[in-house]
Amino acid sequence: MDIKLMLSKILKKTTGEDVSNILEIPADPSRGDISLPCFFLSKKLKKSPVDIASEFVEKIKLPAMFSKVENEGPYLNFFLNKNLYSNKLIEEIFSLKGEYGGNSIGKSKNVVVEYSSPNIAKSFGIGHLRSTLVGNAIANIHKFNGYNVIRINYLGDWGTPFGKILFGYEKFGSKKSLKEDPVKHLFDLYVKMNKNEDYDEESKEYFKRLESGDKSLVKQWKLFRELSIKEFKEIYSLLGVKFDVYSGEAEYNSKLGGVIKELTKKKLLVEDDGANVVKLGDLGVALIQKSDGSSLYMTRDIATAIDRYKKYKFDKMIYEVGSEQKLHFRQLFEVLNLMGNKWSKDCVHIAHGMYLDEDGKKFSTRKGKTVFMKDVLNETVKLAEKSIKGRNVSKNAAMEIAKAAIIYGDLKNHPGRDAIFNIDKFLEFSGDTGPYLLYTYARANSIVSDFKVRKFSDVVLEENEFKLIKMMGEFPSIVKNSMENINPSVVSHYSYELCQSFNEFYHSCKVVGSPSEAFRINLVKSFMIVLENSLSLLGINVVKRM
RNA sequence: GGGUGCGUAGCUCAGCUUGGAUUAGAGCACUAGCCUUCUAAGCUAGGGGUCGAGGGUUCAAAUCCCUUCGCGCCCGCCA
Numbered sequence: 139m140d141i142k143l144m145l146s147k148i149l150k151k152t153t154g155e156d157v158s159n160i161l162e163i164p165a166d167p168s169r170g171d172i173s174l175p176c177f178f179l180s181k182k183l184k185k186s187p188v189d190i191a192s193e194f195v196e197k198i199k200l201p202a203m204f205s206k207v208e209n210e211g212p213y214l215n216f217f218l219n220k221n222l223y224s225n226k227l228i229e230e231i232f233s234l235k236g237e238y239g240g241n242s243i244g245k246s247k248n249v250v251v252e253y254s255s256p257n258i259a260k261s262f263g264i265g266h267l268r269s270t271l272v273g274n275a276i277a278n279i280h281k282f283n284g285y286n287v288i289r290i291n292y293l294g295d296w297g298t299p300f301g302k303i304l305f306g307y308e309k310f311g312s313k314k315s316l317k318e319d320p321v322k323h324l325f326d327l328y329v330k331m332n333k334n335e336d337y338d339e340e341s342k343e344y345f346k347r348l349e350s351g352d353k354s355l356v357k358q359w360k361l362f363r364e365l366s367i368k369e370f371k372e373i374y375s376l377l378g379v380k381f382d383v384y385s386g387e388a389e390y391n392s393k394l395g396g397v398i399k400e401l402t403k404k405k406l407l408v409e410d411d412g413a414n415v416v417k418l419g420d421l422g423v424a425l426i427q428k429s430d431g432s433s434l435y436m437t438r439d440i441a442t443a444i445d446r447y448k449k450y451k452f453d454k455m456i457y458e459v460g461s462e463q464k465l466h467f468r469q470l471f472e473v474l475n476l477m478g479n480k481w482s483k484d485c486v487h488i489a490h491g492m493y494l495d496e497d498g499k500k501f502s503t504r505k506g507k508t509v510f511m512k513d514v515l516n517e518t519v520k521l522a523e524k525s526i527k528g529r530n531v532s533k534n535a536a537m538e539i540a541k542a543a544i545i546y547g548d549l550k551n552h553p554g555r556d557a558i559f560n561i562d563k564f565l566e567f568s569g570d571t572g573p574y575l576l577y578t579y580a581r582a583n584s585i586v587s588d589f590k591v592r593k594f595s596d597v598v599l600e601e602n603e604f605k606l607i608k609m610m611g612e613f614p615s616i617v618k619n620s621m622e623n624i625n626p627s628v629v630s631h632y633s634y635e636l637c638q639s640f641n642e643f644y645h646s647c648k649v650v651g652s653p654s655e656a657f658r659i660n661l662v663k664s665f666m667i668v669l670e671n672s673l674s675l676l677g678i679n680v681v682k683r684m
Numbered sequence: 685g686g687g688u689g690c691g692u693a694g695c696u697c698a699g700c701u702u703g704g705a706u707u708a709g710a711g712c713a714c715u716a717g718c719c720u721u722c723u724a725a726g727c728u729a730g731g732g733g734u735c736g737a738g739g740g741u742u743c744a745a746a747u748c749c750c751u752u753c754g755c756g757c758c759c760g761c762c763a
Contacts, residue, residue: 159702160702162705164705165705165706165709166705169705173705175704175705177703177704177744178702186743187704210705211705212704212705213704213705215705257763259763260762260763294763297762297763298761298762298763299762299763387763410760411760411761412761413760413761415760415761420687421687422687422759422760423759423760424760425760425761427761428760428761429760429761430761432761434760434761434762434763435762435763459763460757461688461689461756461757461758462757462758462763463758463763464687464688464689464757464758465687465688465757465758465759466758466763489689491689491690491756491757492756492757494756500756526725531725550697550698551696551697551698552697552698554689554690555689555690555697556689556690556756556757557696557697558696558697560696563696563712566711566712566725567725568711568712568725568726569710569711569712570696570697570698570710570711570712571711571725573725574711574725574726576725577723577725577726578725578726580723580725581722581723581725581726582722584722584723585722585723586722622701623701627698631698631710634710634711635710638710641726641727642727642728644722644726644727645718645726645727645728646727648721648722649722650722651722662722683723684723684725
């Protein structure tokens with residue numbers, strides 16, 4: 139029972155407009171539980187919003203869910219029938235449980251979400267953490283909105299960097315180091331090769347040989363890829379992130395010829411400085427084929443997109459990739475469009491900002507070294523274990539706390555902006571942090587874990603009690619909003635506010651032993667369901683005891 | 685130079701899509717209260733802001749438009 143939806147249906151009769159996005163919840167509850175600003179009708183009706191409000195207030199027929207409607211200046215303020223609303227909402231949450239908040243907007247629609255996508259030759263650095271977490275949440279949110287979601291990890295497993303590490307491995311590689319710590323070893327080789335320009339020619343040669351199918355190089359490449367994926371999967375499992383498909387640029391190697399043919403046929407491809415390009419006007423030039431004939435990631439991305447559309451007939455394809463690639467994706471979508479693919483308008487690039495360190499400096503160049511995801515995770519778990527010492531928290535919870543700290547620390551930020559990665563702040567147990575959310579859940583659980591859901595009769599609702607209820611009732615529109623804006627931080631902020639409301643309730647309303655005991659037990663239990671649902675969209679698991 | 689994004693409290697951020705009910709909000713830090721009482725990892729109250737600057741549109745601007753300053757990112761053979 140989405141209260142905004144319900145009211146907007148009623149108001150459609152009176153106003154003739156869909157007001158679902160205009161309705162707002164006043165900060166001051168004495169003004170009403172939900173209200174309609176009438177400014178938007180002012181031009182159409184050629185009346186002042188104040189007059190409109192006073193006219194409508196007479197016309198509107200309220201269902202039982204509302205107790206009254208008042209006009210105050212240009213606003214129409216609606217008051218809920220508190221007991222009826224509370225009881226209905228709690229009933230609904232209990233009956234829907236894990237489904238509460240979800241909807242079927244995306245029913246029988248496919249959405250492809252590409253995220254994480256580390257480059258094997260380079261490193262699995264902290265920069266990929268954002269894509270991993272944000273992408274995972276975006277996928278979860280779409281699923282909860284009824285979409286059929288295809289989660290793709292599109293590995294950077296092809297391109298000139300592979301010429302570098304293949305050549306580098308032959309020159310400086312060690313079987314032992316590769317076995318022990320493949321990701322780091324390959325990264326070290328890559329760095330070494332980049333430092334010396336003398337290796338460039340041979341590296342390019344190596345990639346050309348790989349691309350044309352040199353057996354021994356392909357074998358070596360496969361090994362690098364396998365070992366890397368194995369390590370990535372360990373990290374994903376720690377973070378609770380999953381994919382339906384592990385794909386990669388290499389997979390589309392065989393389809394590149396077709397792309398070039400089609401571009402040539404459609405007279406899009408022109409030669410420029412020895413290379414083959416597509417000219418895009420304001421968007422510059424998309425480089426399709428290098429002067430030595432080898433491919434580029436633009437070429438591969440074109441082939442990949444076309445293939446994905448064939449396979450999945452997606453209604454939406456979301457690329458969760460860093461903002462430094464904005465131009466690349468604008469060019470990619472435009473090339474696809476020029477090739478006549480109408481679906482190119484359904485492709486979106488969700489561009490995340492960078493992580494900065496505590497001083498606001500670029501993280502990846504800190505001390506001239508890349509920060510590996512694996513190290514960050516291990517370090518966080520250690521810090522979490524340390525900080526829960528003397529807090530009577532189980533070891534099992536330490537892992538979840540570390541996870542929640544990292545995930546929430548990231549997802550509470552607007553995805554498009556840069557974010558400060560400060561693990562000490564993320565792990566704080568107070569304030570706007572993951573551990574605070576988990577604590578609040580555990581606290582709620584400790585009140586009601588010994589009780590079952592009980593029947594109750596109407597009670598006099600305290601202010602903080604009803605505030606919490608209204609907050610729980612907002613969840614469905616949050617779910618919808620975060621999907622429409624492709625923005626998980628909407629869910630993060632909601633989760634935090636929900637917890638704040640709960641803690642305010644907790645301090646002003648005694649549960650066990652109060653005259654409203656039965657009602658409040660149900661309220662706390664339904665709060666737990668809502669919080670669990672909203673955190674799971676972010677990829678955070680709740681813990682019952684800490 | 686061109687493109688693009690950002691600039692809100694000492695610090696970290698939300699609000700900008702869709703201007704109004706936000707007299708500009710949170711958290712951290714700071715000050716003062718509240719634990720024999722469902723986990724004080726919390727709650728309550730307080731100080732702290734010319735929303736980078738200037739102009740414009742509007743009955744109304746943190747929000748829209750223009751100019752300007754500062755910073756990030758991108759701009760053909762990397763991804």
